Each structure stands twice: as C-alpha cells, then as structure tokens.
Amino acid sequence: xxxxxxxxxxxxxxxxxxxxxxxHAAHGGHDSACARCGAALHFRKPDSIARSWxxxxxxxxxxxxxxxxxxxxxxxxxxIQRDTIMSGVIYLWATGSIPVAVLIFFASIMVxxxxxxALLLLLITTQRGSTWRQLDRGRLYRVVELVGRWSMVDIxxxxxxxxxxxxxxxxxxxxxxxxxxxxxxxxxxxxxxxAFDPRLIWDAGENESGRE
Numbered sequence: 001x002x003x004x005x006x007x008x009x010x011x012x013x014x015x016x017x018x019x020x021x022x023x024h025a026a027h028g029g030h031d032s033a034c035a036r037c038g039a040a041l042h043f044r045k046p047d048s049i050a051r052s053w054x055x056x057x058x059x060x061x062x063x064x065x066x067x068x069x070x071x072x073x074x075x076x077x078x079x080i081q082r083d084t085i086m087s088g089v090i091y092l093w094a095t096g097s098i099p100v101a102v103l104i105f106f107a108s109i110m111v112x113x114x115x116x117x118a119l120l121l122l123l124i125t126t127q128r129g130s131t132w133r134q135l136d137r138g139r140l141y142r143v144v145e146l147v148g149r150w151s152m153v154d155i156x157x158x159x160x161x162x163x164x165x166x167x168x169x170x171x172x173x174x175x176x177x178x179x180x181x182x183x184x185x186x187x188x189x190x191x192x193x194x195a196f197d198p199r200l201i202w203d204a205g206e207n208e209s210g211r212e
Contacts, residue, residue, distance in 0.1 A: 014041045017197075048197040049127050055192035056119050062181045062188065063112060069178035076172075084178060085109060108182065111147060115189045118144050122196060129204040141198045 014023050016034040023035055032041045070082035085108045092101035118140055
C-alpha cells in the first residue's frame, strides 16, 4: 500500500467520518477534533483494511452454520420440527406463500452472500492498490451499505412467527442456533462495511498520478 498522502490531505484538509464536516488539518493533525461534532479526525480510518478483513472472515465462518443449523424449533402435539432457512423457504413455497418464500430466500441467503463477495472484491482490490473500475467499486460500496439493514428480514419473520404461534396456543416455537449465527453474520458484515474506508479506493489512482 502506498504511503503518499491523498490530494485533500496534501492541501491540509480532513473530512470528519461522523458528520462529514471539512476540517483544516493544521489544527492538530491526526490528534485534532472535528470543529462541528468533536470526533477525532484522521486522514483515513485507522487500520481500515485489517479491521474489515477480521470482521469479514468472522462473517464468512458463521455463514456456514447460519445456513446449516436450524433457525426455528417448533414443538407441537405431532412432535418437534427443526427448520433451517432453506427448509423454511421450501415449506413456504410448497404451501403457496411464494412471495414470502422469495423474499426470505433473497434477504437471508442471497443478500448476505452477495455482501460477502462484494466486500471481498473491495478489500482485495484496495489492498493491492488496484486502479481497476474505481468509480464502479465506489458505487458498489454504497450499495453494500444501503442493503445491509435489509438483511435482518429473516430475523424479523422469525420473531413474528414466534409471536403469532404463541398467541394462537397451537405450538411452542423458539429461535434456534442458526438464527443466532445468521444475526451475527448480518451484524459482522455491517461492521465490516463500516470499518472499510472507501476513500482508499481512490488513493491508488492519486498515488499513481503523483508518481508521473
């Protein structure tokens, strides 16, 4: 990773990562505080790549039990039934709840997987100092940030099912370990995206321009 300063830093300015206020770096450099909100200022998020990698690797590890282990355990007169995310999707599809099945499939399986792949792409290309499709990579990061919150749809559905079944008195349904792992995957990918500094995407191009 190149160590030359980005253009804004060369001009003596830093942007607050909390309120996005433009501050002059002459007020104390890395240890200065934002004039608007008082947050600590830095040219780039400290250890951004390392922290994003750590969070993303943890999310990738937990993605497996999140999809293999059961997310719900239903106790009824007929016995105990344990359902994974995929078995729940198949059941909803078979019983005619196709829109709900499609929603849960994309929100609970495809979206987290797509976020992991997108973050992998961003981290690998940024760490290598690549100038490949920088504008598209910047847009990809904004999309990852935007869709992150919707990955919790499946957890909301589980909570709703638990409430409805308990009120109906038909059975006893509880969240399984798969739901905990899935929730952890969602939170970890959100933190990984937050830890990543998208300004690093553009630093490679600025550093190359500075060497010409």
